[in-house]
Amino acid sequence: MEDPLVYRRLALLEQQVRLLSERVGVPCPTFGIDVGTSAPTQLDGSVPTEVVVLARAGRKIAAIKLYRELTGAGLREAKHVVDSL
Numbered sequence: 001m002e003d004p005l006v007y008r009r010l011a012l013l014e015q016q017v018r019l020l021s022e023r024v025g026v027p028c029p030t031f032g033i034d035v036g037t038s039a040p041t042q043l044d045g046s047v048p049t050e051v052v053v054l055a056r057a058g059r060k061i062a063a064i065k066l067y068r069e070l071t072g073a074g075l076r077e078a079k080h081v082v083d084s085l
Helices: 004-024 049-056 060-071 075-083
Strands: none
Touching: 004 049, 004 060, 049 060, 049 075, 060 075
16 A cells, blocks of 8 residues: 555655746756646645546545645545546
């Protein structure tokens, strides 16, 4: 079983790299989740990366739970977001 905490930490690190890249004017590297997709990140106000990873891996219940933890969203909203991924 995969640890959601690992996804959370990875997403936070990716966000920090993107933010630092923007601030110093250096192109941001492409992360594995970004290749061939338009994967949203928390920086642009959309779905946290780790939730996207879980949903695309077929772990929708875990993705819904994590989305609710990270955003405070209700069950219906979280399910709608995860289903849209």
